[in-house]
Amino acid sequence: MMSRSIWLVSGVHLGTVKKDDNVCFSLQPMTRWYIASNQTTKNTAPAEGDENATDRSSYHHGDLRRALIEAAAGLVEESGPAGFSLREVARRAGVSHAAPAHHFGSTKGLLTAVASEGFELLTAAMRQARHGVEDPADQLRAVGRAYVSVSLGNAGHAAVMFRSDIVDHDDEFFAACGLDSYGQLQQTIEAIRDTYNPDLDVELVCKLVWSTAQGIVTLHSDFGPLDERRDVRTLELTQLLDGLVDLLLDGIRPR
Amino acid sequence: MMSRSIWLVSGVHLGTVKKDDNVCFSLQPMTRWYIASNQTTKNTAPAEGDENATDRSSYHHGDLRRALIEAAAGLVEESGPAGFSLREVARRAGVSHAAPAHHFGSTKGLLTAVASEGFELLTAAMRQARHGVEDPADQLRAVGRAYVSVSLGNAGHAAVMFRSDIVDHDDEFFAACGLDSYGQLQQTIEAIRDTYNPDLDVELVCKLVWSTAQGIVTLHSDFGPLDERRDVRTLELTQLLDGLVDLLLDGIRPR
DNA sequence: AGATGGATCTTGACATCATCTAGATAATCT
DNA sequence: AGATTATCTAGATGATGTCAAGATCCATCT
Numbered sequence: 001m002m003s004r005s006i007w008l009v010s011g012v013h014l015g016t017v018k019k020d021d022n023v024c025f026s027l028q029p030m031t032r033w034y035i036a037s038n039q040t041t042k043n044t045a046p047a048e049g050d051e052n053a054t055d056r057s058s059y060h061h062g063d064l065r066r067a068l069i070e071a072a073a074g075l076v077e078e079s080g081p082a083g084f085s086l087r088e089v090a091r092r093a094g095v096s097h098a099a100p101a102h103h104f105g106s107t108k109g110l111l112t113a114v115a116s117e118g119f120e121l122l123t124a125a126m127r128q129a130r131h132g133v134e135d136p137a138d139q140l141r142a143v144g145r146a147y148v149s150v151s152l153g154n155a156g157h158a159a160v161m162f163r164s165d166i167v168d169h170d171d172e173f174f175a176a177c178g179l180d181s182y183g184q185l186q187q188t189i190e191a192i193r194d195t196y197n198p199d200l201d202v203e204l205v206c207k208l209v210w211s212t213a214q215g216i217v218t219l220h221s222d223f224g225p226l227d228e229r230r231d232v233r234t235l236e237l238t239q240l241l242d243g244l245v246d247l248l249l250d251g252i253r254p255r
Numbered sequence: 256m257m258s259r260s261i262w263l264v265s266g267v268h269l270g271t272v273k274k275d276d277n278v279c280f281s282l283q284p285m286t287r288w289y290i291a292s293n294q295t296t297k298n299t300a301p302a303e304g305d306e307n308a309t310d311r312s313s314y315h316h317g318d319l320r321r322a323l324i325e326a327a328a329g330l331v332e333e334s335g336p337a338g339f340s341l342r343e344v345a346r347r348a349g350v351s352h353a354a355p356a357h358h359f360g361s362t363k364g365l366l367t368a369v370a371s372e373g374f375e376l377l378t379a380a381m382r383q384a385r386h387g388v389e390d391p392a393d394q395l396r397a398v399g400r401a402y403v404s405v406s407l408g409n410a411g412h413a414a415v416m417f418r419s420d421i422v423d424h425d426d427e428f429f430a431a432c433g434l435d436s437y438g439q440l441q442q443t444i445e446a447i448r449d450t451y452n453p454d455l456d457v458e459l460v461c462k463l464v465w466s467t468a469q470g471i472v473t474l475h476s477d478f479g480p481l482d483e484r485r486d487v488r489t490l491e492l493t494q495l496l497d498g499l500v501d502l503l504l505d506g507i508r509p510r
Numbered sequence: 511a512g513a514t515g516g517a518t519c520t521t522g523a524c525a526t527c528a529t530c531t532a533g534a535t536a537a538t539c540t
Numbered sequence: 541a542g543a544t545t546a547t548c549t550a551g552a553t554g555a556t557g558t559c560a561a562g563a564t565c566c567a568t569c570t
Binding site: 060061095096098099102 | 517521
Binding site: 079080081082083159162163164165166169175178179182192196197199200201203204205207208210211212213214215216218219221222223225226229230232233235239240243244247248249250251252253254255 | 334335336337338414417418419420421424430433434437447451452454455456458459460462463465466467468469470471473474476477478480481484485487488490494495498499502503504505506507508509510
């Protein structure tokens with residue numbers, strides 16, 4: 001039996017598995033090599049005719065894992081992580097109430113898969129945003145916008161990605177996806193260091209920017225009502241991001 | 256029947272209520288005026304003898320609301336918001352399974368009370384931290400440390416304060432507490448503006464700092480394992496905070 | 511082609527949970 | 541003292557996560 005090389009969207013090689021390998025990241029076969037794979041067979045959905053067929057007539061769904069992740073993300077987007085339920089996900093996918101648990105083990109397993117996919121989307125968007133931009137400052141701006149764009153465009157994923165009580169942090173695939181995203185930011189900050197300030201503490205800035213971005217996205221929905229109460233203009237997310245970059249580069253004190 | 260003046264810990268006057276007034280913030284009588292109240296009776300716990308007596312023998316608990324909030328905060332601290340359950344809170348307080356719902360209406364109600372108390376603690380800590388510090392930059396540093404200190408010392412509260420799906424954002428008391436905390440930060444940033452840069456966009460900086468602080472605290476537990484994986488030194492929270500202040504003041508580009 | 515093993519999904523059951531209603535008990539007001 | 545209100549309990553209901561056992565389909569081997 002041939003072995004398969006496992007790659008993340010971002011190009012990181014996770015390892016190889018042979019048949020009957022019981023590796024830790026065997027939980028997400030669908031999403032893992034769906035972009036970068038120089039090997040063997042891809043994991044394609046078999047049925048092409050019945051596309052959006054949740055009303056499948058066959059016993060087997062075809063790509064239930066994918067459908068469950070999408071249903072889960074949609075449900076979280078609508079009802080928040082608190083309103084999430086495995087049974088509702090199953091209902092939306094048109095399968096029995098225990099089907100999700102078979103694929104993901106538990107609630108945590110499914111949400112971990114959603115979160116992992118969120119990081120994959122984020123990594124891809126960040127890479128694409130950086131591509132072809134020379135000025136590191138502009139790169140950072142672009143990365144920030146990509147971050148916001150992914151978070152707003154995939155609210156279900158975003159709502160889950162940083163909730164350590166809901167997600168399994170020991171999951172290898174999840175951790176790899178997270179590190180991948182972090183790497184994109186890190187490369188950007190390193191470019192800034194090389195261009196602007198060789199003494200820059202990359203690690204520190206990375207964590208600050210990451211925290212801020214996460215905070216901005218998380219709190220954005222809270223700021224709205226808050227601003228209304230105070231009768232204050234509401235800042236757009238992009239304004240916040242650009243403001244952050246400007247402040248980080250030049251500081252509060254005028255030159 | 257006399258009327259009562261309602262004050263927040265922070266000194267903000269919320270309004271007055273008469274008997275039988277069905278005001279929106281009638282849900283949290285215990286916490287509301289427990290510091291600043293220039294009127295009438297305070298809401299004191301009647302029983303002094305049986306202090307930590309969850310094994311009360313009397314039918315009435317005495318200060319069940321308080322006990323429930325504490326039990327809830329403790330439970331969240333142990334199991335995270337996902338592991339929270341009204342019945343477990345009731346169990347810890349030694350009362351029947353439906354008692355919490357009577358006081359707080361629902362899960363959301365109890366968690367909203369916890370979150371509100373978290374903001375009260377935060378406001379008090381921030382105010383105390385600012386007190387007597389002249390240099391606005393030092394003030395900001397002090398406020399940041401207070402923020403971190405409160406978040407780490409009250410992990411249960413902190414884990415709930417920004418989760419908009421778990422907490423009732425329309426609750427007037429909660430909103431007032433949040434605005435109060437925000438006000439403390441705002442005053443600090445205004446001082447920085449007055450001292451360092453009259454053109455500073457206070458609103459922007461406030462939101463950025465708030466987001467960053469929240470992000471730092473939220474992600475702190477995630478950064479640890481992440482750093483281990485990358486074999487990188489772990490930054491202390493205070494280092495992050497101080498680094499943030501320095502960067503905000505002077506920026507990345509050297510002068 | 512036919513059998514076999516494994517993966518996929520269903521069914522049923524169980525304990526737990528939030529919430530609702532009705533009732534019991536204590537405190538307060540008049 | 542009597543009535544009213546606030547506090548808490550008890551029971552019931554529907555929904556949920558998880559487990560175990562079974563049904564169905566698919567891939568592989570002979």
